[in-house]
Amino acid sequence: MTKKIPHTYVIVFSIIVLSAVLTWIVPGGTYDRQTVTVNGIERDVVVPGSFHYTDSKPQTWQVFSALFEGFVDRADIIVFILIIGGAFWIMNETKSIDVAIKSFLNFSKRIEHNRLIRTLGADNLIFIIIMLMFSIFGAVFGMSEETIAFVVIFVPLAVSMGYDSITGVSLCFVAAALGFAGAILNPFTIGIAQGLSNLPLFSGIEYRLVCWVVLNFFGILFILRYARKVKKKPSSSPVYEDDKYWRELHSLNEAKITYFTPVSAWIIYLIIAAVMAIFSWLNPVTGLSAGDKTLNLPALPALTVLFLFSGFLTLRKSVHFFIINILLFTILILITGVMGYRWYIMEIATLFFAMGLASGIAMNYSPNQITKLFLDGVKDIQSAALIVGLAGGIIIILNKGNIIDTLLFKLSGSISEMGKLGSVTMMYVVQNLINLVMPSGSAKAALTMPMMSQLSDLIGVSRQATVMAFQFGDGFTNIITPTSGVLLGVLSVAKIPYDKWFRWVLPLIVILILLGFILLIPTVLMNLKGF
Template sequence: MSGSANTAEGNTQKPKKKWEFPHVFALMFGLIIITAILTYFIPAGEYDRETKIVGDQERTVVINDTYHEVEGSPTGFFEIFETVHKGMTQSADIIFFIFIVGGAFGILNATKAIETGLANLSMKMADKEIYLIPVIMTLFALGGGTFGMSEETIPFIMILVPLAMKLGFDSLTGAAMVIMGSGAGFTASFMNPFTIGVAQGIAELPTFSGMAVRLVMWFIFVALSIAFVMIYAKKVKKNPEKSLMYKIDKERNFDDSLSGEYTKLTARQGIIIGLLAVTIIILAIGVIYFKWFIMEIASLFLIMGVIAGFVGRLRVNEIANAFIAGCKDLIVGALVVGFAYGILVVLEESNTIDTILFAASSLVSQLPTAFSAIGMYVFQSLLNFLVPSGSGQAALTMPIMTPLSDLTGVNRQTAVMAFQLGDGISNAITPTSGVLMASLAIAKIPWTTWFRWVIPLILLFYIAGAIILTIVHLFIWTV
């Protein structure tokens, strides 16, 4: 009797819930808390700063040999929660850029033009789908290598994720074509004004000098990225269950993606797709020749959305509702940027970033000449987790790395390359990168899944970067 009672009693016990990885907001807030705790252990200090003309813009840069300790200001309990609002405020331009672009694509989706166009493309690319990957990634890599394509990639996530899935790949492949295409080009850029231009200006080098060496590096990094994505895509195409996103992709709601019966493009849908193509061309021209940034790009996509709505014969209220629906789809992707910036707020307000910079540069200065370039590379790579902005990191570190390179026998061009590699590679994994976290949120890819997939390529990048840096230090850009 007692045995049967125990059995019955055991059957009434609730099954243990399976452990779930924290939501991206929980993850980011956890990082804010950890960073806040560290402010109680890292001494506060700062460098003096001055305003200099770098290229054709004024930039605030640190002054070397001016580091001094200041009164500590560790982050308090209530201030931890304030950082979320401050992070949202500081990144408001990016957040609303994402909302506006999302709304514009919401209107575009309401016309069914992209949905029908991608369906037709997938049929025409039957048995040739894999060749789209190198073409698309090369285009994004050119954008990253020339005008520093970064925030501008976010809208394309909404196009290429459903396209990749329709072609028999998965959402990870679609996101990777955008993130790793532009990321490889950005990392090994040969004329990015926001990284190479700023860093060389501070280092007093001719703008975009050393381009031939960087072009070779660009080809190496882009080739590695394309090969990595294609190998994975082929594996998924052959066996969908090999996809790291298999379970999540199966549960996706395809109402706004690619499902149902497809017909040929109507004339109006063809015009709308042509409008999207013209918008992309204008985007490239505006960024390269007219120095457009977030505000201008958001306005361009909004114009595109409104025109597409009218061409698609949507009523005014339908356009407005489609815009709202597009914004709703990107709420997580937009707001996660504010959480990422919250981490930077903690470091800035506690005056600990300069202390970390001072300690790391002191260690680099003690390395033998042969290892100084690698030391700079490691230093810049680690700092990028705290300062993911390329131009911001250049303004923070190059005024210190430039004289340090002179003292340690490292050519200034090599110091700039160490900066660009350190700044670029980890952008594809760092949770403090608002663009990365927004892209993953829009693609509905958990950061842990992305990290597990991309880390072999990132390690390959770091190894390739170290080899290239050593070669140029010893044989090309010698002092």
């Protein structure tokens, strides 16, 4: 008799209950906070040495209200997921993604005729390129929530290539997480942590670049080895039965597709071109920021010209290729918006919503058809949105119980009693533990870095080493902690049960954490540039 694994909702709710139990055991406490300006943004940070115990606030019935408050706290991510689900459902109904996958598979077969590529493996090369691209996104501008949108693309692609949904998630989500952990120019983690530590912005970049290369080498190697095993024996995948949904979807979509280009597609082409031309006229030059460097380029005018040519060529082929062209330019505009205009979830959700509408209109769907398809997509993805709200309840309970600061105080209290290497190692452990309940990098930096940086001065360790301990501790466990709304959203979209993901990703987490320990050693024992 097989043991029945608890549903993801049960696991997360159990953690909420456990958090409430902790509020009865751990005494309440808090640090004083002050508002400081970091890289032009005001943030509330703790005042080192200001910890004091307060009245305990044990949580009881709040366990049940945590769901509501979690929804309120994570409303932006929840709405983002629902819009992504609706928009991509419309696009999926047009069969354009299936056309793109079919074309991609044909391209993969063609390049295998090259002896060198055949030796290395066409799939391996393609996967490496995709993962490095997402890793760069994670390292430069902290891509995280945005990966939810790409799961809808890469999971069906991976399954259609003979792999599984875990491989598809790894191509975008895990790759971005590797970049996030080995951050080179991420303003949301490195930028804030260094600002709070009074270090030059993005200093020590040379060694962080080495760390990024090392983490990606081992992370990508782990994923490629797993993918090869699944390719040889699909039933060896822990989600083989769960992927039945994606395999059936792929087989249904393999029906003969009629290629055509309705008048409505040309109309949408002209509308998009006109809108892009207007924005290009209003913003002829865009300052694309990467860390503390800004490169002024005519990004929007260049994208407009490219769209005019590519849109015309794809329309002459069929509306399906034109819709894929819309998707590609959605991604390019997303990157431009994030790097040039500080876009976040609201703007990105708006962009994908417009993409979904444009796809439906281009396919000559009626307003009622588009509405129905959008709602069908929302229904299909609503479980992902619900789990994000439920996970948000965990931090709500811990905050209301006044125990987060107490836990931090207890964890950091023993650090100063160790040697230099032991202290940095303990800082790394503390950051990993805190990240399990507080996955937000910017919030964790504001909570821990003011104290950790001063503590590093007392024990004779460079503040840059403390930032590295924060960076690694903030990054690795993001792909395993059930308190991460992004992780649970990704898994729900991919139809991967959390328990199966946990068992699969745990060896990778162990490898990454050990690599983190090793990479921290030179920051203490060697005279590195910027340290």
